[in-house]
Amino acid sequence: MSAYKDIAWNGLWKQNSILAQLLGLCPLLAISTTFVNAVSLGLATILVMMLANFAISALRALIPYEIRIPVFILIIAALVTVVDLAFNAFLHDLYLVLGIFIPLIVTNCIVLARVEAFAAKNGLRAATFDGLMMGVGFVWVIGLLGAVRELVGQGTIFSGIEMIFPTLTGIQVLSEDYPGFLIAILPPGAFFVLGLLIAGRNWIEARANQRRLEKRLHDHPSSANAASA
Amino acid sequence: MNNSPYFLQPASVQSVMLRVLLALIPGIAVYVWFFGAAILVQIALASVTALLAEAAMLKLRGKPVMMFLADGSALVTAWLIALTFPPIAPWWLTVVGVLAAIVIAKHLYGGLGQNPFNPAMVAFALMIVAYPSLMSQWPAVGFTEFLPQWQAIFGPRQLDAITMATPLDALRTALHTADARATVAGVLGSSASFGNIGGKGWEWVAAGYCVGGIYLLQQRIITWHMPAAFLATLFVISGGFALYDPTRFVGPSFHLFTGGAMLGAFFIVTDPVSGCTTPRGKLIFAAGIGLLTWIIRTFGAYPDGIAFAVLLMNIAAPLIDMNTQPPVFGHKRKAGGRP
Amino acid sequence: MTDPLEIARRESSVLRISVRTAAIMLAFTLIFTAMMAGTYKATEPLVAASALAEKLRLIAEVLPPAQHDNDLMKDAITLAPVPALGLDSDTRLWRARKGGAPVALVMEAGARDGYSGRISLILAVAADGRLLAVRVTAHKETPGLGDYIDPKKDRNKARPWITQFNGLGFDAVPREKWRVKKDGGKFDQVAGATISARAVTNASGRALAWAVENSDRLFALPADGRFETQGGKP
Incomplete structure (x- = not known):
């Protein structure tokens, strides 16, 4: 079971596709203008990653080593096309907003990276779980980015939710007079907020390392001294 | 002239910054004369905000607060922000701009001496992208009455009567329409905001900054390289295009004496931290800003181009410095490689 | 996955390896293309319905569906390029009728003199010569400055700028007054962003006159x- 725990920890934090590996930034920066857009694209990405990891893990015995990359891309592209068509058919309003960024999931390096690094070498259950966890790692970051940008940029949260659940509406968090910090919604704002998120992660990691070091110093003073010397 | 590794005149940061502030005074005085005292309110507002933010950040970062606070660098940033923002901008616009400059552009990058971008220009670029309409509303020429300006800054806003676009903005907007009848001469003749040389009033403010700049040169706080390269590039390019088609491109006197050109030449481009340090690098750096300023002013969507030009060249500054290092004395150039 | 060395040992000829690899690639291509084709077929009617709904929604923004009883999609004609509408390619024009009597024309129009690039409009003109409404369908105006021509971006939610044209004809606003105030006309503009407003105002005036x-x-x-x-093309 601890193998699954590792997979989850890697996807959500340690090897997080955005905060640690900085992969898939193009859709991340372009679509995270509102929380709903961000999470929708994130969910589509989860779906593709799970399906791709599942399919490739299942077919891995049949794929010759020499042509694995073209086959991987073929499979990923086919799955993305299916997801794209499904969005067009069932969530048309959202499809109009996400537009080109659903087909562009194909080019999201994180999908090919996980297929190549994990699914091609691991069993079905582990591979699918890895796809899920890497995807969730992508979603929570893009969702947070979207929420911050939307709140700072236009003072709302969940705007556009009616595209998915027609009965719900977005919430005006800040007063109607809030002038809207427009730059948060524009592309530069995406870089600013992402930069702050990455800085936040590095800060947390640095503090954790510091604590580990102090703990070791406390437990084994001699070895820590040796290490620092 | 000054590429020696030691200072000719070992000056403390504090005395340099104080003299920079002093050099800004002639320009500010002319500004008040033509556009009213609102700019003084903005300068005060920006200064207080900057000092508070600086103190808070120094404390957070565990630095000696009083020592660094007294160096005056935050005040210079604050004054430059106030002078580049519209004097009747609402108070929170200035406050947020100053906070962005001090907290993000300066201290998150490691404080004075470490910031890769000019903090005042970060503030300007950030706010003009975030609030383009508020950042484009300037007081009308000759409207110096203090009370409405005070209300514009702090109170309920009744703007339209007292605002107008800057000359640079007005000219570009007029020329930008598909209406082929608009020509430079026609636009310049039609509006009260244009003076004989540049923008009405603005040409004299620019002259004020120029006086301050000459003082800084005489005090050897800045060297001639950057202002000269910046102004010369702007002059040559705008002059060349104005000769090529005087109906569509405005001449150099307008470019040099309007908007932030003079303020930029002596006080912004010359920022010692975020710019180049080698003499040849300084020339390239400032000439690049001049070129980009003209391009952005002529073809861009925002009222002035200096801030964006400075930030773009800030990114390039380390690369320029690396490629313009003077050869170390006694070393031959390596074959095939630049020094 | 098969170790490359092992393949080489097992299969003697290079040709056979190539053919085998190509066959596998072909098989994967066929299988996954079939999967895509199947999904396409399965979703086709839904996708077409969504596209139609989108078009109707756009039309409904300028012409409330209650005002007519005919099927707009069936009562449409093709417009050859119309310079007066700022169009340089074929477009559709929809005709709304109630009980057979003409109610309104819904058409597209464009303005090339926006601040940055073309502004696309859709507008409905009533049979009595009034402009029922006009909406911006695509534009590239500066965010926060010129984009108030799109009611979704207009900060004045109660009465977006573009609604001031609603229900006006040349009897209420003479043709020469169909301009922004800055040009001596009747319509408001937002200070500092006149160009966008001027482009939309002039384009809607031209389109109304043509209609x-x-x-x-x-x-x-x-x-x-x-x-x-x-008097268009010879």
Whole structure:
């Protein structure tokens, strides 16, 4: 079971596709203008990653080593096309907003990276779980980015939710007079907020390392001294 | 002239910054004369905000607060922000701009001496992208009455009567329409905001900054390289295009004496931290800003181009410095490689 | 996955390896293309319905569906490029009728003199010569400055800028007053962003004039007919 725990920890934090590996930034920066857009694209990405990891893990015995990359891309592209068509058919309003960024999931390096690094070498259950966890790692970051940008940029949260659940509406968090910090919604704002998120992660990691070091110093003073010397 | 590794005149940061502030005074005085005292309110507002933010950040970062606070660098940033923002901008616009400059552009990058971008220009670029309409509303020429300006800054806003676009903005907007009848001469003749040389009033403010700049040169706080390269590039390019088609491109006197050109030449481009340090690098750096300023002013969507030009060249500054290092004395150039 | 060395040992000829690899690639291509084709077929009717709904929603923004009883998609004609509307390619024009009587024309229009690039409009002109409404369908105006021409971006939610044209005809606003105030006309503009407003105002004025002038002929044309501009192409 601890193998699954590792997979989850890697996807959500340690090897997080955005905060640690900085992969898939193009859709991340372009679509995270509102929380709903961000999470929708994130969910589509989860779906593709799970399906791709599942399919490739299942077919891995049949794929010759020499042509694995073209086959991987073929499979990923086919799955993305299916997801794209499904969005067009069932969530048309959202499809109009996400537009080109659903087909562009194909080019999201994180999908090919996980297929190549994990699914091609691991069993079905582990591979699918890895796809899920890497995807969730992508979603929570893009969702947070979207929420911050939307709140700072236009003072709302969940705007556009009616595209998915027609009965719900977005919430005006800040007063109607809030002038809207427009730059948060524009592309530069995406870089600013992402930069702050990455800085936040590095800060947390640095503090954790510091604590580990102090703990070791406390437990084994001699070895820590040796290490620092 | 000054590429020696030691200072000719070992000056403390504090005395340099104080003299920079002093050099800004002639320009500010002319500004008040033509556009009213609102700019003084903005300068005060920006200064207080900057000092508070600086103190808070120094404390957070565990630095000696009083020592660094007294160096005056935050005040210079604050004054430059106030002078580049519209004097009747609402108070929170200035406050947020100053906070962005001090907290993000300066201290998150490691404080004075470490910031890769000019903090005042970060503030300007950030706010003009975030609030383009508020950042484009300037007081009308000759409207110096203090009370409405005070209300514009702090109170309920009744703007339209007292605002107008800057000359640079007005000219570009007029020329930008598909209406082929608009020509430079026609636009310049039609509006009260244009003076004989540049923008009405603005040409004299620019002259004020120029006086301050000459003082800084005489005090050897800045060297001639950057202002000269910046102004010369702007002059040559705008002059060349104005000769090529005087109906569509405005001449150099307008470019040099309007908007932030003079303020930029002596006080912004010359920022010692975020710019180049080698003499040849300084020339390239400032000439690049001049070129980009003209391009952005002529073809861009925002009222002035200096801030964006400075930030773009800030990114390039380390690369320029690396490629313009003077050869170390006694070393031959390596074959095939630049020094 | 198979170790490459092992393949080489097992299969003697290079040709056989190549053919085998190619066959596998082909098989994968066929299988996954079939999967895509199947999904396409399965979703096709839904996708077409969504596209239609989107078009109707756009039309409904300028012409409330309650005002007519005919099927707009069936009562449409093709417009050859109309310079007066700022169009340089074929477009559709929809004709709304109630009980057979003409109600309104819904058409696209464009303005090339926006601040940055073309502004696309859709507008409805009533049979009595009033402009029912106009909406911006695509634009590239500066965010926060010129984009108030799109009611979704307009900060004045109660009465977006573009609604001031609603229900006006040349009897209420003479043709020469169909301009922004800065140009001596009747319509407001937002200070500092006149160009966008001017472009939309002038384009809607031109389109309204064209529609009024050609209204009878447009309504008279048989469905799916093609309308050539008078004095247009020789």
